[in-house]
Amino acid sequence: MGAPMCRNLLRHGHSLKVYDIAPALVRTLAAEGCEPADGAAQCARDVDCLVTMLPSSPNVRAVYLGEEGVLRRIAPGTLVIDCSTIDPIAAREVAMDARARGCRMIDAPVSGGVAGAEAATLTFMVGGEAQDYEAAKPVLQGMGRNIVHCGASGNGQAAKICNNLMLAIEMIATAEGMALAAKLGMDPKVFAAIVNTSSGRCWSSDTYNPYPGVLEGVPASRDYAGGFGSDLMLKDLALATDAAKAARQPVLLGALAQQVYQKHSVDGHGAKDFSSVILQYLKP
Numbered sequence: 001m002g003a004p005m006c007r008n009l010l011r012h013g014h015s016l017k018v019y020d021i022a023p024a025l026v027r028t029l030a031a032e033g034c035e036p037a038d039g040a041a042q043c044a045r046d047v048d049c050l051v052t053m054l055p056s057s058p059n060v061r062a063v064y065l066g067e068e069g070v071l072r073r074i075a076p077g078t079l080v081i082d083c084s085t086i087d088p089i090a091a092r093e094v095a096m097d098a099r100a101r102g103c104r105m106i107d108a109p110v111s112g113g114v115a116g117a118e119a120a121t122l123t124f125m126v127g128g129e130a131q132d133y134e135a136a137k138p139v140l141q142g143m144g145r146n147i148v149h150c151g152a153s154g155n156g157q158a159a160k161i162c163n164n165l166m167l168a169i170e171m172i173a174t175a176e177g178m179a180l181a182a183k184l185g186m187d188p189k190v191f192a193a194i195v196n197t198s199s200g201r202c203w204s205s206d207t208y209n210p211y212p213g214v215l216e217g218v219p220a221s222r223d224y225a226g227g228f229g230s231d232l233m234l235k236d237l238a239l240a241t242d243a244a245k246a247a248r249q250p251v252l253l254g255a256l257a258q259q260v261y262q263k264h265s266v267d268g269h270g271a272k273d274f275s276s277v278i279l280q281y282l283k284p
Contacts, residue, residue, distance in 0.1 A: 001053060001110070001113075001114055001117040002020065002053040003020075003025055003028070003029060004114065004117040004118040005051075005053065005083075005117050005122075005143045006018055006029055006034060007029075007032065008117075008120040008142055008143050009139070009142045009143060010032065010033055010034070011120075011142075012142035014139070014142065015035070016029075016033075016034040016035065017034065017035040017036075017037050017042075017043050017047060018030070018034040018035070018036060018037060018043065019036070019037040019038070019039055019040055019042065019043045039068070040052070040063050040069075040070050041068050041069065041070050041072070041073040042073075043070070044070035044071075044073045044074040044078070045073055045074070045075075046075070047078060048078065048079065049078065049079040049080075049081065049136075049139055050070065050074065050078060050079070050080045050081070051081045051082075051083060051139070052064075052070075052080075052081070052082045052083065052084060053083045053084055054082070054084040054086075055084070055235075056084075056086060056235065057086040057087050057090040057239075059084070060082060060084050060086050060090060060091075060094060061090060061093075061094065064082075064094050064097065064098070065094065065097060071097060071098060071101050071103070074101070074103055076101065076102030076103060077102060077103065077104070078103050078104070079103075079104050079105075079132065079135055079136060079139075080098055080103050080104065080105040080106070081105075081106055081108050081136050081139065081140070082094070082105070082106070082107050082108065083108050083109060083110055083124070084107075084109065085109045085110075085157065085160050085161070085164075085235075085236060085239070086107075086109075086157060086239070087157065087161075087239050087242060087243055088127075088154035088155070088157040088158045088161075088243060089154065089243075089246065091107040091127065091153060091154040091156070091157045092152075092153045092154040095107065095127075095128065095153040095154070096153075104128075104129070104131075104132040104135065105128065105132070105153070106126050106127060106128030106129075106132050106133060106136055106153070106156070107126070107127040107128065107153060107154060107155075107156040107157050108124045108125065108126045108127075108136065108140060108156055109124075109125055109156050109157055109159075109160035110122045110123065110124055110125075110144065110160075111123040111125070111160065111163060112144070113227060113228050114226065114227070116144070117143070120142070120143055120144065120145070121144065121145045122143055122144035122145070122146075123144060123145070123146040123147075123148065124140045124143075124144050124146070124147045124148065124156075125148055125150050125155075125156040125157075125159040125160050125163075126140070126147065126148060126149050126150055126156045127150050127151060127152060127153050127154050127155035127156035127157060127158070127159075128152070128153050128156075129152075129153075130149065133149045157239075158243070160236075161236055161239045161240040161243060162240065164233065164236040164237070164240065165236070165237065165240040165251065165254045165257070167203070167204070167233075168233055168236075168237055168254075168257040168258075168261065168274070169253045169254065169257050170202045170203065170204045171204045171208075171210065171274060171275060171277060172257055172260055172277055173202075173204075174200075174202065174204040174205045174209070174210060174278075175210050175211075175275075175277050175278035175280070175281055176281060177191075177195070177200060178191065178192065178205075178209070178210065178211040178214075178278065179211075179278060179281035179282055180281075182211070188211045188213065188214050189213070189214050192205060192206075192209055192211065192214045192215075204275070208275055209275075210275035210276070210277065210278040211278060218275070219272075219273035219275050219276070220273075220275055220276075220278075223272075224269075224272040224273040224275060224276035224279075225272070225273070226273060227273030227274070227275070228273060228274050229270065229271055229272065229273065229274065230261055230264050230265055230269055230270050230271070230272055230273070230274045230276060230277065231265055231270035231271065232274070233261055233274040234258065234261040234262060234264075234265055234270070237254065237257055237258040237261060238258060240254055240258075241254055241255055241258055260277060260280065261274070261277065263280065264276070264277050264279070264280055267279075267280075
């Protein structure tokens with residue numbers, strides 16, 4: 001997702017210095033007008049704003065807090081935006097360290113997937129001080145359409161993982177209902193049309209239906225390629241259930257959804273879009 005986000009920032013007139021562990025991606029962005037960097041720490045030098053998009057909490061801790069981490073190289077006063085999806089506690093700890101070094105930091109995980117990144121229509125859920133949120137808005141508006149301040153540091157992450165908890169449950173429910181209706185003899189397109197004008201309607205049914213052939217242009221129409229990977233959904237569900245344990249808050253369906261996606265991954269579908277979970281119900 002980072003590459004299309006960079007392209008949109010370029011289109012909005014920003015000068016960019018970029019680094020990725022994939023050298024080919026850095027070369028591609030350099031050819032499009034970005035300055036290549038040899039590492040994350042080099043990216044953090046002599047910039048007004050640093051934006052990171054990383055896979056997990058350990059990656060964020062390593063990039064920011066490691067011996068060669070960016071917080072050892074970055075200038076005081078730099079605005080730092082982390083767009084990774086990680087656990088809220090890790091986000092708060094890294095933000096605290098950033099503030100101790102004189103930097104302003106927000107957590108700003110995104111929703112909208114690769115398509116939203118390419119179209120600059122992402123939703124950013126922002127945690128941090130109100131003045132830092134306002135300072136970051138011009139940068140975030142170059143990459144997204146809906147920029148929401150969720151409160152203190154870590155609250156952006158809380159919003160993201162709770163949203164994806166709900167999304168996973170809704171997708172599984174849609175998959176179960178669609179598969180059962182088809183098994184009972186319903187035409188899937190007819191059933192989907194009924195659901196989408198009835199009380200079972202949700203985003204997973206009307207915009208991202210998992211049943212093959214019901215909608216065009218969604219992963220279900222291309223053998224579940226692209227989109228938001230099932231293993232990424234599994235990661236977010238793990239973040240949500242871990243956060244729930246720390247908060248002593250029951251998430252009964254969330255825990256079950258995590259196990260459904262765990263089995264789906266073990267069955268070899270982790271790289272497929274998360275809507276491919278319907279394959280758990282379409283087996284002969």
